[in-house]
Amino acid sequence: MEKILDIKNLDKSFGGIHAVNNVSFAVNKGEILGLIGPNGSGKSTCVNLISGVYKPDSGEILYNEKDIVGMTVPDRANIGIGRTFQSPKPFSNLTVFESVLTIALLHNSMAKAKVKANEILELTELNNVAEIKSGKLPIEKRKWLDLARILAINPQVIMMDEVMAGLNPSEMEESIKLVKKVNKQGITVVFIEHVMTAVIKLCNRVIVLNEGTVLSQGNAKEVMKEEAVIKAYLGGGYKDA
Numbered sequence: 001m002e003k004i005l006d007i008k009n010l011d012k013s014f015g016g017i018h019a020v021n022n023v024s025f026a027v028n029k030g031e032i033l034g035l036i037g038p039n040g041s042g043k044s045t046c047v048n049l050i051s052g053v054y055k056p057d058s059g060e061i062l063y064n065e066k067d068i069v070g071m072t073v074p075d076r077a078n079i080g081i082g083r084t085f086q087s088p089k090p091f092s093n094l095t096v097f098e099s100v101l102t103i104a105l106l107h108n109s110m111a112k113a114k115v116k117a118n119e120i121l122e123l124t125e126l127n128n129v130a131e132i133k134s135g136k137l138p139i140e141k142r143k144w145l146d147l148a149r150i151l152a153i154n155p156q157v158i159m160m161d162e163v164m165a166g167l168n169p170s171e172m173e174e175s176i177k178l179v180k181k182v183n184k185q186g187i188t189v190v191f192i193e194h195v196m197t198a199v200i201k202l203c204n205r206v207i208v209l210n211e212g213t214v215l216s217q218g219n220a221k222e223v224m225k226e227e228a229v230i231k232a233y234l235g236g237g238y239k240d241a
């Protein structure tokens with residue numbers, strides 16, 4: 001199996017908090033990998049380390065076999081590493097179309113960027129709200145817009161940080177379909193989530209983090225039956241939706 005990301009012995013502390021403690025895992029090209037664990041287990045810190053927001057204290061991050069630890073956030077985005085935010089902050093004054101176009105213009109001429117932006121809005125089913133100001137979008141659409149903007153960087157991998165949080169069951173079903181659609185475009189997905197029903201539907205393989213370490217990994221359904229995983233989730237206030 002070809003690895004798109006290979007994380008080796010990653011470590012990050014904030015003062016006395018060991019947020020990510022000697023974490024190793026790989027992401028295979030083309031898969032939807034679940035990165036799960038209770039609140040505070042280090043999921044978002046991993047995303048921030050891989051996307052370049054934080055520098056690790058030690059460890060390696062290989063992307064297509066190349067160590068990217070020294071690279072900036074924009075450089076990592078340029079080579080195809082995308083991420084969404086747990087709480088997206090859209091450019092409120094731009095329309096949905098303009099928000100996506102702005103990113104597409106970083107990589108394309110105006111004519112091409114317009115075509116690209118329209119394709120992305122169609123894929124993410126935001127074409128009917130294209131002319132609405134981004135700040136006026138309801139929360140679930142805001143998350144899709146965040147995803148649409150990431151698609152405009154031509155990502156090879158997207159780390160989706162709790163994109164299902166706060167959605168009702170029918171919005172969640174729509175979002176699951178969208179994640180599958182994105183994956184079908186050949187984009188590898190790291191799906192960070194608290195809502196287990198969504199993880200089971202999307203991911204064959206999961207990595208379970210707990211208190212900054214890898215507690216378990218493997219088949220999603222199997223891993224969720226493990227006593228240590230159940231215990232960690234109960235301790236972390238896990239609630240299924």
Ligand SMILES: Nc1ncnc2c1ncn2[C@@H]1O[C@H](COP(=O)(O)OP(=O)(O)O)[C@@H](O)[C@H]1O
Binds near residue numbers: 045
């Ligand atoms: N920038 C930061 N400064 C200080 N502590 C942080 C920072 N980011 C994360 N942490 C701490 O690191 C731990 C892991 O957090 P996080 O990665 O956000 O967990 P998760 O996304 O799994 O809920 C938590 O204890 C959190 O408070």
Ligand SMILES: [Mg+2]
Binds near residue numbers: 043044086161
């Ligand atoms: Mg988080």
